[in-house]
Amino acid sequence: MLLSLCSASPPSIPSNSRHCLQSVKTLAESISGNRPASLLAAPIESLRRGDWVKLICGASFEDMADVRNLSLVYTLAGVDCIDCAADASVVNAVNDGIDAALEIASVRRPWVMISVNDDRNDLHFRKAEFDPEDCPPDCSRPCEMVCPANAILLKRMSEGDEIQDGSHARGKLQGGVITERCYGCGRCLPVCPFDRIRAITYIRDLATTSALLKRNDVDAIEIHTRGRTTELFKELWTGLSSSIGHLKLVAVSLPDNGESTVATMHMIYSIMKTDLECYNLWQLDGRPMSGDIGRGATKEAVTFAARISSMQDRPHGFYQLAGGTNAHTIDSLRKVGLFRAKNDPADSNALIGGIAYGGYARKIIGRVLRRIPSKHGHAHIEDYPELMLDAIKEAFNLVGPVKC
Ligand code: SF4
Ligand code: SF4
Structure with a gap:
């Protein structure tokens, strides 16, 4: 099956391609300690340990070929969750990419999250x-x-x-x-x-979102709110509450609104609390839609996390960084003691459960995806093992420092 993913005629695979496929498999399985997928811990354990990584495909990004390939590459790189647009075709593309990755190596299936908004003025939509x-x-x-x-x-x-x-x-x-x-x-x-x-x-359609939440290949939802008022959040939550029964995680993404942020989070949590039967997560969106790759881009996200961390009355739930996150984020978090270093009990109370990578994660893999010759609109990266290996290495450079 593995070979059939990479070539219509397995014997014609050049030896270098076979070597690349084997390298992809070895790399992917090394991050999970070479244990069988069935023995790998669920994504929630990553949040508990503080090494959760989420890929943000983009709440509005709907290029199916890229979404599929990104999902494949980052599943092999060991992400815990893939966050995508609340659209049936996009969810199919994510799951298709995950399934293809599971055919290539013994890795764990990440959770699939859909992103919606409570407010038409949200920049992500x-x-x-x-x-x-x-x-x-x-x-x-x-x-x-x-x-x-x-x-x-x-x-x-x-x-x-x-x-x-x-x-x-x-x-x-x-x-x-x-x-x-x-x-x-x-x-x-x-x-x-x-x-x-x-x-x-635009605003994501409530009926479409409710239908997606009932699918068994959707594990989580993220609600983007600007946090200025909770009325719109309450309206959306009320509309969704009958569809969230089987979810594993509900995330709320909000920007830093200064002093009022924690009070707003408490109000949001009190709205959700009665219906919430799963874990909840706060996505601290330090610099919404930054897409920047420089060290400065990550500063606002880390500052946001540090401020929330200093507050005693934080609302219940896991905390995860987003917005301006990039290759410098882990270093910045370590410097302020918010990232849990492995085997260091002093860090066991560090606030951050993990990191979401969006624009930067897409950009580093996008450079490789652009090298795939497109055939009739379908471009499966596993058909090009050399490129897949390049992409996995790039993805590991980002995911690895959080996981290892
Ligand atoms: S620059 Fe941004 S907003 Fe403009 S077309 Fe590109 S992705 Fe869309
Ligand atoms: S920058 Fe030039 S090409 Fe682009 S939208 Fe404006 S006028 Fe048109």
Whole structure:
């Protein structure tokens, strides 16, 4: 079965590819101590130990091929949870990637989490949009260059090209935002010199979310709230409460709203408490939608965690970092004593149960995924073992320091 994932005709797999497949398997199984998947601890144990890692595919990111491949790579890298858009096709793509990873190596199945919002103005739930016909032909297209998701694709039409109404096309721009790839980071908005780009906000549909929560391949939900008022949260929670019965985890993601943050968390917890039959987690979103890779990007998330940690009256639940998290986050957390070093009892009370990686995690693997030749819209990374090995190494560099 393993070989059939990597080639339609197993004997034709070059020896180097076989070597890469074996290396992927060895790497993936090493992080779990080479124990059979059935003996591996459930993701909740990672939260208890403080080495939980969540991959954020993106609440608005709906490129199925990338979502599937990211899920495959990070399952092999040992993440505990994969957080994705609350959309049936996206959930299918995540589970497809996980299933493919489990065929490759004996690793544990991560939890699948869907992300929803209680507020139309949440930055995670928006898409950029513009009509390229409104763009001046001589625009240098800074929008295209700044987009971290390669979600803007423009082509300057040449002599002989015709647009729909048969009018003269030379010099005009064609293309625009690839909606499924846009995750709403907003970077393109301020760079357009002609103010042509709009942000379209949306709210996830309650009925769709309720149906997804009843699937047995969805384990968790994350509710994004801006935390300014709890009325919208209460409305959403009331609508969802009859669908959360089999969930393993309910997460609430909120930004740092200063002094009022903990009071808001208490109010949210009191809204959820009666219906909550599973674990709960607070996602401390230090720098929402930052997508930055520098050391500075992680500072706000760590500062947020340090402030919450210093408060005695924190609401019940696990705590996890997000927003601006990257390769520097673990070091920063260690410096302020919030990350539990292995075998160090002094750290046993450290607040943070784990880290969620979003834009940075997608970016380091995206560089590898862009090297996959796309065939008829399907691009399975396991068909390219050398690339899969490169991707797994990148993913391990991020996940490994938390886990090992
Ligand atoms: S909002 Fe972000 S992801 Fe979407 S098109 Fe603009 S730069 Fe790209
Ligand atoms: S920067 Fe603005 S005007 Fe230029 S191509 Fe992009 S959307 Fe069009």
